[in-house]
Amino acid sequence: MKRHITAGLAAVVALVTSPASATEDITTMSAREVAEAIAAQSLTATDLVKAFIARTGDDAGNVYITLDSEGALAAATAADEAVKAGADLGPLHGVPLVVKDNIASAGLPTTGGTPALEAWIPATDAPVLAKLRDAGAILLGKTNLHELAFGITSNNAAFGAVANAYNPERFAGGSSGGTGAAIGARLASAGLGTDTGGSVRIPAALNGVAGLRPTTGRYPAGGIIPISSTRDTPGPIARTVGDLALLDAVITGSPGALPAVELNSVRLGVPSGLTENLSPETERVFRAALDKLEKSGATLIEVDISTELDLAGKAGFPIALWEVKRDLAAFLEQYETGLTLDDIAGAVASPDVKFVFENLVLGNQAIPEEVYRMAMNDLRPLVQSGYADVFVTNKLDALVFPTTPLEAQSITGSDQTVSLNGEDVPTFQTFIRNTDPGSIAGIPGLSLPIGVTSEGLPVGLELDGPAHSDRHLLSLGLAIEAALPEMSAPAPR
Secondary structure, eight states: OOOEEOTTHHHHHHHOOSOHHHHHHHHTSOHHHHHHHHHTTSSOHHHHHHHHHHHHTTOTTOOEEEEOHHHHHHHHHHHHHHHHTTOOOOTTTTOEEEEETTBOOTTSOOOTTSGGGTTOOOSSOOHHHHHHHHTTOEEEEEEOOSGGGOOSSOEETTTEEOBOSSOTTBBOOSSSHHHHHHHHTTSSSEEEEEESSSTTHHHHHHTTOEEEEOOTTSSOOTTBOOSOTTTOEEEEEESSHHHHHHHHHHHHTOOSOOOOOOGGGOEEEEEHHHHSSOOHHHHHHHHHHHHHHHHTTOEEEEEOOHHHHHHHHHHHHHHHHHHHHHHHHHHHHHTTOSOOHHHHHHHOOSHHHHHIIIIIISSTTOOOHHHHHHIIIIIHHHHHHHHHHHHHHTTOSEEEEESSSSOOOBSTTOSSEEEETTEEEEHHHHHTTTTHHHHHHTOOEEEEEEEEOTTSOEEEEEEEOOTTOHHHHHHHHHHHHHHSOOOOOOOOO
């Protein structure tokens, strides 16, 4: 499929006259630093947008489906004029963001990464995007994803495989791979993804950035091409936990400041089921991080959540596969796309997603309603109560574990299986192993980068907290981020 690049890219690149080192400096600023610098008039939104577009170049990594250089420059000019006029500025004024292309954006295509929706241009923003724009953010463009968000590699057969920010031969993770790779590669200040079973946290971990899955229902979910109304949520991705907290405050209306957390008062549960059978390098980096946290005063407690993991494994797929048939069909009608579920399924380009729709959603292997009802009414409540009991009984601030059992794998040859400790294992189930259970419980999960493997590939650490503990989880993430070495940037693309 043809990616959408608005007019003016060559002109923008030609206009960037700053030396490479200066461009590098401003593209690596945090979103908070950008907002403060623009408000102080030590940086213009226009210069930053130009620098990001120049750094993106021809987007060989398939990060974007739509790069709106023209619209972003116009918004940046307006943002700079507002600063000069002394206007009241929002907390994200002039900050360039990217948004996963299953989140509706007024006036730009929202494709869901699938051919049938390539020409759909929503009339209004999804509410979660509207909140960011109302706070002054600038939309650079819409990022690539695993087709219809049904996968974890972002190897999209329609719009191309998204390249990892740290190694273009490795996949970016998914399904929010374009957002994770764009932020990891310093092509945007921050952005939005969506998460059903790990789709914010996995690409955040594999691209060396931070990602938050909020408590389910905490963010508005309207205007987002769905998989499961029970499990879906939008979530922010950024290079720092502080930036996640900033976006989270804008979206939820929470107070901007977070209370400080001292690690010597923190209790973290280490679940054996999520910390075993890791790749050797993921194991090494994760254990080194735990050692640093213990030396910083955190208390680590071995906990058993094997029952919750087993129940979640039985509930997760029946919920998602039953709901997508209803939720996606209802979305297509509500937003007047002119398409049916059969239209979408018939045009799916990626073989793995096509198999799911033809067999598990619309075919003879579709989930029976009684199986779905058991998952929703019996299994899921047990997962939720089980997690709640673990937190209370052990007086835990959070669970801690590697976001993924292994680092990013090759784009080529990894769609179905990957090798883990000498065994060929299914790619999808292996990469969601640690993120999916908390998603089914609906609890918040925060992934932050903790280092790189010997091959220079990022490793993520996840913190899962009790339901509605999102702001405390972010405070905890800030403390852990400060205790660990700063994540090094990848080589420029």
